Amino acid sequence: MNLRDIPENILLREYESRYKMRKEQKFISVVAYVYNDEKLIRTFLEHTMEKCRESFEKCELILVDDNSSDGSVEQIHSYFEENPADYMVSIVKLGLRQGIESAMNIGRDMAIGDYVYEFDDLHTDYPADMIMKAYENCLEGNDIVAATGTYKVRLSSGIFYSLYNRFSHSQYPIGPETFRLLSRRAINRIKSVGRYVPYRKAVYMNCGLKACHLTYEVTQEQRRNYRKGRRDERMNLAMDSFIYFTDIMERVSLGTCVFFGLLALGVIVYTIWSYFMDQHLASGWVSLMGFLSLGFIGIFGIMTIVLRYLGVLINLTYKQQHHMIEDIEKISGN
Numbered sequence: 001m002n003l004r005d006i007p008e009n010i011l012l013r014e015y016e017s018r019y020k021m022r023k024e025q026k027f028i029s030v031v032a033y034v035y036n037d038e039k040l041i042r043t044f045l046e047h048t049m050e051k052c053r054e055s056f057e058k059c060e061l062i063l064v065d066d067n068s069s070d071g072s073v074e075q076i077h078s079y080f081e082e083n084p085a086d087y088m089v090s091i092v093k094l095g096l097r098q099g100i101e102s103a104m105n106i107g108r109d110m111a112i113g114d115y116v117y118e119f120d121d122l123h124t125d126y127p128a129d130m131i132m133k134a135y136e137n138c139l140e141g142n143d144i145v146a147a148t149g150t151y152k153v154r155l156s157s158g159i160f161y162s163l164y165n166r167f168s169h170s171q172y173p174i175g176p177e178t179f180r181l182l183s184r185r186a187i188n189r190i191k192s193v194g195r196y197v198p199y200r201k202a203v204y205m206n207c208g209l210k211a212c213h214l215t216y217e218v219t220q221e222q223r224r225n226y227r228k229g230r231r232d233e234r235m236n237l238a239m240d241s242f243i244y245f246t247d248i249m250e251r252v253s254l255g256t257c258v259f260f261g262l263l264a265l266g267v268i269v270y271t272i273w274s275y276f277m278d279q280h281l282a283s284g285w286v287s288l289m290g291f292l293s294l295g296f297i298g299i300f301g302i303m304t305i306v307l308r309y310l311g312v313l314i315n316l317t318y319k320q321q322h323h324m325i326e327d328i329e330k331i332s333g334n
Helices: 008-021 041-055 072-082 099-110 129-139 155-168 184-193 200-204 228-245 248-276 285-316
Strands: 024-034 056-065 088-094 115-119 144-149 179-183 211-216 325-331
Touching: 024 041, 024 072, 024 099, 041 056, 041 072, 041 115, 041 129, 056 072, 056 099, 072 088, 088 099, 099 115, 099 200, 115 129, 115 184, 129 144, 129 179, 129 211, 155 248, 179 184, 179 200, 184 200
Parallel strands: 024 056, 024 115, 056 088, 144 211
Antiparallel strands: 088 325, 115 179, 144 179
């Protein structure tokens, strides 16, 4: 039979059937953080979600709006009014700003997919094929796959990652990431650790499951620029991470304690030397310096012990998560 004799609707149905057979059968969830991103939302949806829709039979999108003050939510509605989705879309509106980590914890907990993509930023400097490359690496046995661009890391970020990897003794080193893919097993493992994950990147890379990093080329023009609010948030997160996951504060306290211990020992040695050399010391100088040195030894010694106990408590139980969700809006697929 000539193809021209077959009705167009039957050909289209046959094409769609064969096309769908090429799609992956796993259910995936895409969780993305939204904060004053009205200029980035449309590009992200066209670039990333279109690739997911083409590659997977079933998928869902969870957009966590961290109390944006611009038209981010309106842009989401506008896009899906113009381009009705054939997958489920959820918009999680937070009642007040809670930061990337808390917001993404909320989105991840809502996700029901076999695999979950996490996008902390809507900037799309990665090729769409990286979505499937991350998935293929998961199928090869990796439960956590992170994608990273080749652009030069900022000095402050480089210092943070170097110190963190030096003092945290993590299973895998951490670094800048554009997005990551988690298996359901990884998510279940993270949830068993605690209800609250203070720094997801660090916990993921130290949960005992296999992880890997993928890299892609990025031009200088594509480099993302973090806004001031994001930079301040990342700085606070960096300081918290040193306390949660490293012993650097404990080492600083211990080092200070040792310094004052050596200072006290030096005062004692100098006093003995002065006594035998018949040096005339100012009245009360030896007792004052000895008291101060021994006092600082005690203070920083106690701080070292306290920091050690705090580190143990933090490792045993994370602080409770409080979700300030204002509304969850479902946009059903057609």
